[in-house]
Amino acid sequence: MPSPESREYDVVVFGATGFTGGLTAAYLAEHAPEGLRWALAGRSPDKLEQVRRRLAEAHPERAELAGLDLLPADVTDAASLADVAGRARVVTSTVGPYLQHGEPLVAACAEAGTDYVDLTGEPEFVDRMYVSHHATAVRTGARLVHACGFDSIPHDLGAYFTVQQLAASGAVTLRGVVRASGMFSGGTFHSAINAMSRPRQSKEAWAARRRMEPKPADGRSSRAVAGKPHRDRQLGLWLLPMPTIDPFVVARSGAALPAYGSSFRYSHYAGTKTLRYAAGGTAAVAAMALSAQVPALRKLLLGRVAQGEGPDEAKRARSWFTVDFVGEGDGRTVHTRVAGGDPGYGETAKMLGESALCLALDDNPETVGQVTTVEAMGDHLLARLERAGLRFEVVA
Numbered sequence: 001m002p003s004p005e006s007r008e009y010d011v012v013v014f015g016a017t018g019f020t021g022g023l024t025a026a027y028l029a030e031h032a033p034e035g036l037r038w039a040l041a042g043r044s045p046d047k048l049e050q051v052r053r054r055l056a057e058a059h060p061e062r063a064e065l066a067g068l069d070l071l072p073a074d075v076t077d078a079a080s081l082a083d084v085a086g087r088a089r090v091v092t093s094t095v096g097p098y099l100q101h102g103e104p105l106v107a108a109c110a111e112a113g114t115d116y117v118d119l120t121g122e123p124e125f126v127d128r129m130y131v132s133h134h135a136t137a138v139r140t141g142a143r144l145v146h147a148c149g150f151d152s153i154p155h156d157l158g159a160y161f162t163v164q165q166l167a168a169s170g171a172v173t174l175r176g177v178v179r180a181s182g183m184f185s186g187g188t189f190h191s192a193i194n195a196m197s198r199p200r201q202s203k204e205a206w207a208a209r210r211r212m213e214p215k216p217a218d219g220r221s222s223r224a225v226a227g228k229p230h231r232d233r234q235l236g237l238w239l240l241p242m243p244t245i246d247p248f249v250v251a252r253s254g255a256a257l258p259a260y261g262s263s264f265r266y267s268h269y270a271g272t273k274t275l276r277y278a279a280g281g282t283a284a285v286a287a288m289a290l291s292a293q294v295p296a297l298r299k300l301l302l303g304r305v306a307q308g309e310g311p312d313e314a315k316r317a318r319s320w321f322t323v324d325f326v327g328e329g330d331g332r333t334v335h336t337r338v339a340g341g342d343p344g345y346g347e348t349a350k351m352l353g354e355s356a357l358c359l360a361l362d363d364n365p366e367t368v369g370q371v372t373t374v375e376a377m378g379d380h381l382l383a384r385l386e387r388a389g390l391r392f393e394v395v396a
Contacts, residue, residue: 004113004141008087009037010360012071014105015094016040017047019310020119020149022054023349024094029055029065031353031388033361039069041084041091048072075104085112090360092148092352093118097194098125106133106144113140115359119352121151122195123245127205130370131212138369145376147249148355149348153373154323154390155246155268156253157382158338160374161325161392163260165336168329172261175227176250177235177271178242180321180343193301196292215255220262222254227267234335235324237271244268253374261329271324316342324395335396340389347390354384 013028015021025040032038042048048070056066071087073080075095085091085108095101098120109116110133120126126146137144147153155176163172195202216222224247232239247268254260291297310316319342327334340347355373358364362380373381386392 011038012088014041017042021094027353041071081108085114090115110137115143117148119149124202127209134370144370150343152246152249154338159250162327162336171263172329174327177324222264224251239269253372339391
């Protein structure tokens with residue numbers, strides 16, 4: 001297997017024919033530095049050709065786009081995945097739900113020593129990939145970085161930015177509060193419903209990972225803490241605990257780095273201005289979770305939102321998100337905010353694209369195996385995303 005530095009491509013976008021994969025390819029076509037060696041991969045050669053043609057027509061000033069290499073590959077064809085992984089330094093994957101389609105590419109990248117990034121928000125998938133492929137990636141030098149979109153970059157990097165401002169050495173408590181206006185992608189919806197339908201399997205995967213994962217060697221502790229619905233007087237919002245992957249990603253970054261203090265606790269919420277919306281959100285999530293347990297209702301829900309489709313550019317342009325963080329430690333309190341545009345599509349494609357570029361081109365910390373975005377890229381990715389338009393700011 002060629003060493004990563006000598007490989008044919010810096011970045012391969014796997015799943016480029018899907019909606020979010022196409023947006024990621026479009027982001028790279030506009031923002032990739034001159035000389036980047038990249039290619040498009042997917043199941044259909046004809047659809048890959050259509051994506052390449054769109055990119056070239058959108059950017060006639062970049063003649064190299066018309067000659068982008070196209071790599072036919074399918075998650076059911078191990079040989080095609082091994083070929084893609086063996087020719088790339090970094091592979092990005094937008095092919096979900098990842099529990100159904102994700103593992104073969106993770107396995108190929110881990111075996112080839114190829115860096116891998118994806119958009120998953122599925123905790124069970126991430127835990128299973130750690131159990132099955134972390135050790136292989138450590139042996140080969142691959143970095144497996146999951147959740148490189150709205151799940152979970154604003155939360156992981158936002159928490160990291162906050163503890164840097166707090167600069168506490170003792171116990172640190174941090175809460176993150178999400179507000180957003182925008183549409184979920186079809187892939188995100190399918191992933192969420194499938195995850196809700198597997199509580200037992202998710203618990204088993206989490207327990208298996210816990211048995212394997214080492215604790216911080218310096219005696220520190222880091223944990224995600226499930227909060228309760230309540231009124232946050234400092235932020236002026238009603239807070240609703242969010243059952244997402246984000247708090248677990250943040251806690252793993254907290255376990256990896258001493259900047260999070262001796263004892264780090266993180267809670268994750270959705271924020272609403274009125275109690276009525278908070279109650280409605282709670283009821284909606286509960287109803288969806290219950291429906292996901294019934295096969296007929298689950299099939300009905302999944303049939304209402306198609307994968308690979310999304311809103312038009314005008315709707316994406318009107319969307320936004322904020323994540324407020326309130327951190328306390330060593331007798332100090334700091335309030336920070338991460339803010340950006342359309343969370344489900346535009347900003348997610350930006351985050352994934354910049355993550356791939358960061359892994360391929362930047363002098364990052366020396367890490368191997370399955371790691372978080374903060375562990376793998378930290379300050380470099382934060383700086384990239386600020387230059388790309390995401391805002392990380394101290395509020396108070």
